Amino acid sequence: MSDSVYAEARQRAFQGMEVAEYARLVPDRIAVLSPAGQLNYSELNAQANQVAHFLRAQGVAEGDKVALLCSNRLEFVVVRFATYRMGAVLTPVNWHLTGEEIAYIVDDCDAKVLFADIRVAESAVWAANNCSKLKTKVAIGGNLDDFLEWSGVLASYPSEDIENPSLGGMMLYTSGTTGRPKGVERKQPDARLVADMIAATINAFQFNPSSGTDLALTSGPLYHTGPFNLTMTFPIIAGIGTVLMDKWEPELTLQLIQKHQITHCFFVPTMFHRLLQLPESVREGYNISSLKFVLHSAAPCPVDIKQKMIDWWGPVIWEMMATTEGPGTLVSPQEWLAKPGTVGRPQPGQVKVLNDDGRELAPGEPGTLYWINPPNSRFAYYKDADKTAANTRDGYFTAGDIGYLDEDGYLFLTGRSADLIIAGGVNIYPQEIDDLILQHPAVADVACVGIPNSEWGEEIKAVVELHSGYPKNTSTAEAILQFAHQRLAKQKWPRSIDFVSVLPRTETGKVLRRQVRDRYWNQD
Numbered sequence: 001m002s003d004s005v006y007a008e009a010r011q012r013a014f015q016g017m018e019v020a021e022y023a024r025l026v027p028d029r030i031a032v033l034s035p036a037g038q039l040n041y042s043e044l045n046a047q048a049n050q051v052a053h054f055l056r057a058q059g060v061a062e063g064d065k066v067a068l069l070c071s072n073r074l075e076f077v078v079v080r081f082a083t084y085r086m087g088a089v090l091t092p093v094n095w096h097l098t099g100e101e102i103a104y105i106v107d108d109c110d111a112k113v114l115f116a117d118i119r120v121a122e123s124a125v126w127a128a129n130n131c132s133k134l135k136t137k138v139a140i141g142g143n144l145d146d147f148l149e150w151s152g153v154l155a156s157y158p159s160e161d162i163e164n165p166s167l168g169g170m171m172l173y174t175s176g177t178t179g180r181p182k183g184v185e186r187k188q189p190d191a192r193l194v195a196d197m198i199a200a201t202i203n204a205f206q207f208n209p210s211s212g213t214d215l216a217l218t219s220g221p222l223y224h225t226g227p228f229n230l231t232m233t234f235p236i237i238a239g240i241g242t243v244l245m246d247k248w249e250p251e252l253t254l255q256l257i258q259k260h261q262i263t264h265c266f267f268v269p270t271m272f273h274r275l276l277q278l279p280e281s282v283r284e285g286y287n288i289s290s291l292k293f294v295l296h297s298a299a300p301c302p303v304d305i306k307q308k309m310i311d312w313w314g315p316v317i318w319e320m321m322a323t324t325e326g327p328g329t330l331v332s333p334q335e336w337l338a339k340p341g342t343v344g345r346p347q348p349g350q351v352k353v354l355n356d357d358g359r360e361l362a363p364g365e366p367g368t369l370y371w372i373n374p375p376n377s378r379f380a381y382y383k384d385a386d387k388t389a390a391n392t393r394d395g396y397f398t399a400g401d402i403g404y405l406d407e408d409g410y411l412f413l414t415g416r417s418a419d420l421i422i423a424g425g426v427n428i429y430p431q432e433i434d435d436l437i438l439q440h441p442a443v444a445d446v447a448c449v450g451i452p453n454s455e456w457g458e459e460i461k462a463v464v465e466l467h468s469g470y471p472k473n474t475s476t477a478e479a480i481l482q483f484a485h486q487r488l489a490k491q492k493w494p495r496s497i498d499f500v501s502v503l504p505r506t507e508t509g510k511v512l513r514r515q516v517r518d519r520y521w522n523q524d
Contacts, residue, residue, distance in 0.1 A: 015165040016085040018237040019045045029212075031236055032077045033260075034244040039074055044081065044236075046159035051082035053157035058136045060112055062087030062166055067111035068223075069093045069102060069127070071119050072244040075140045075150060076222050077232060079115050087166035091173065091183070092223035095119070096507055099126030101181075105173055107131045108383065109183055115150075118142040167194060171382065172225050174324050183382030184324045202238045204330060205230070205264065206293045209239035216242040216264040217256055219271065221507045225324050226297050231266045240264075250274045254286040261290040268509035269301035272309050273438075273445070277467075283312065291316050299510050300413050302435040303340045310337070319343055321413065323399040328371075329411055342410040343403075351411065352396055353404055366404040366414045366429070370396035402429055419513050421450035423458045426491050430460070430513070433484065433492055437462055440483045442470040445503050448494060449517040462494040463516050465503055472499040 022029065023045035031044040039047070060066060066088050070076040076092075083090040091109045093102055095117060102123055106114055107130075114134055116124035118141040125144055128137050139147035173181035208214050216235035220227040222244075235242045243260050245252070248271065256262060275283075291313060296306075297320040310317050315333040321343035322328030329344025329351075336342060352360055353367040361367045373379065373395055380388045391398050402420075403413040415429025422428070430448035437446045445465040450458035462480070470476055477497040485493050504512040 016081075016087075016167040017161070017165050018239075019048060019081050020085070020161050022239050026239065029239070030215075030241045032074060032232075032242055032244060034072065034074050035246050037074060039077070044078065045161075047078045047154060048081040048085065049159050049162055050154045050157040051078055052086045052162045054153050055082065055086060055088060055113060056162070057157070058113055060086070060088050063089060065089050065091055065109045065111045065171065067091050067093055067106045067109060067114045069095050069106075069120065069124055070115060070117040070140055070222070071095055072218060072222050072246055073117065073140065074244075075115070075117075077236070077244075080228075080233065081236070084168040085165045086162060087168050089169045089171050091171045092228060093173075094221070094223050094507065095123075096221075097123070099123040099130070102127035103130040105181060105183075107133060109171060109173075112136065113138065115140055116144065116147065118144060170228075172223075172228070172324050182384055182387060184379055185382040186379045198234065198237065201234055205234065205295070207235060207238040207240050207264070213261065214240040214263045215260055216240060217253070217260070217262045217266075218242050218244045219248050219253060219265060219267060224298070224507065225322075226266050226268075226295075226320075230295060230320075231264065235264060250278055251282060254278075254283070254288065257288050257291065258286045263290055263292050265291065265294045267294065267296045268298040269296060269305060270299070270445075270505070270509035272296065272301065272305050276305065276308055276312075277444075288313060293318060295320055297322060300431055300435070302438050304439055306336070307340065321411065323371075323401075331410075335410075339406070339408075339410050341412055342406075343413055345408070345410045346405075348409075351405075354393070358393060361404070363405050363407045366402055368398050368417060369401045369403050369411075370398045373397045419449075421448075421458050421460060423450065423453070423460065423491065424456040428460065428492055433460065433462070433488065433494065436487055437464070437480060437484055437494070440480050442466055442476055442480065445511075447503055447511045447513050447516045449513060449520065451517075451520040459496075460492070460494045461520065462497045463503065464497055464499055465501070466499060 019041060022041040027042035028040050030038055031041045032039050055066065066083050068076060068079050068090060080090060091111060093105050106127055110133055113136045114128055115138045118139055121144055128134060137147040138150060138153055140150045143149055171183050171185050173183050216231040218227050218231040222228050222232055232242050243256060243262065294313060294317045296317065310333055317333050319331045319336060320328055329346050331342055331344035350372050352370045354360055354370055355367050370393055373392060400417045401413060402415045402417055403411055405411055415431040419430055420427055421430060433448045434446050437443055443464055444467045447463050448460055449463065451461045453459040464480065466472060480497055481494060504515045506512060
């Protein structure tokens with residue numbers, strides 16, 4: 001596909017119709033491939049039109065919300081591009097949640113229609129029965145009581161392009177690591193500006209639709225902003241397509257990279273950690289030379305873990321620091337190698353580092369990160385003006401991340417304000433301690449939290465997952481504590497260790513530190 005063909009497709013971006021243009025120009029090119037089958041651009045466009053016609057028939061208009069509770073299936077992608085071309089706002093819902101949690105999000109976002117995967121039938125039905133605003137329910141993958149069935153929806157509506165298309169949006173919910181999930185509502189900017197932003201992103205991520213060989217791998221759940229945008233939406237509208245993983249497994253990842261000659265991937269640091277745990281013979285048994293752009297995000301990555309990945313995969317590993325709420329930074333492997341640990345260099349004025357009084361801090365001083373909240377795409381927490389106001393200051397917003405800028409303007413993260421431990425009046429951010437303890441050979445994962453101390457207010461406890469073969473005993477705990485005490489300032493020393501089989505995490509790899517901490521504070 002020539003650059004001019006891609007330029008033609010870009011013109012349809014103003015209406016959310018890039019897929020329709022690719023269906024006309026390269027109809028047989030694979031748009032999405034999954035364990036259950038595949039769709040080329042012609043098929044994806046036809047099904048997206050059928051669903052869009054259906055939604056309009058249900059009374060869904062521009063700006064109306066559609067909820068999608070679905071695993072990494074072809075149907076997820078179809079619904080995404082149906083709403084994208086008809087001006088609707090899509091809210092993907094984490095399908096690992098309970099029925100009550102799902103109902104909260106579906107009701108809170110004011111969804112008129114719910115698409116639900118029968119893989120989570122019990123939770124889906126419970127949620128649907130407890131949502132007062134839903135008008136229509138559609139089951140994906142089979143039948144559910146009082147739900148329409150997906151194949152019947154497709155069969156009942158035409159596959160021709162819809163009339164009067166308009167660019168749709170999305171309203172993602174935060175992961176809820178510090179409380180109930182909040183919808184992030186973003187003002188829909190001018191469609192031409194959106195097209196320019198997408199084009200800039202495609203260029204930054206080095207998608208090459210003209211090659212005919214670029215292909216992305218979607219390794220994480222599509223309800224998360226990273227996979228949703230970076231390895232599904234953007235590759236497909238760039239004309240290169242994506243491969244969906246139903247469940248992430250480290251060796252399967254290597255198999256798929258080799259089999260499909262994957263060029264683009266998205267990972268979280270936990271995935272890197274598990275990939276590195278594979279036996280060396282397994283790691284060396286796969287050809288991964290096709291990779292040219294590997295992106296990681298969603299949680300801080302320990303320096304030694306990332307260095308080992310670069311040593312293995314080469315200088316193709318980029319890092320994005322971003323939030324559901326808005327902008328962030330992108331750092332190349334070359335920049336990172338020059339400044340290990342950085343998450344990138346923001347544009348001038350893009351981020352401020354402030355103390356609790358709102359004073360801007362000097363280079364090297366950690367504080368709360370406040371990001372510019374651009375007027376043309378300003379965000380607000382849906383139905384929560386108080387939280388929006390609490391997280392914004394003079395045109396800037398914060399997601400609670402703590403970090404600092406160095407003398408050269410490079411950003412480094414040190415933790416989150418919600419994770420703060422205050423021991424004897426000293427502010428301690430546990431991420432640094434986690435990263436250090438992870439270097440101990442016995443430690444598979446760790447979360448450090450503050451626990452009650454009658455003298456100091458809080459003291460640091462390390463909650464540790466061990467690699468297999470290491471006993472959960474006093475000797476192991478003492479060895480890990482000694483390792484930490486030799487390498488950390490005394491005020492950052494963990495005073496005790498508890499062992500657990502598995503740390504609670506979100507599906508994107510973030511430790512649910514609040515859950516770890518709560519067990520020590522809520523003991524009444």
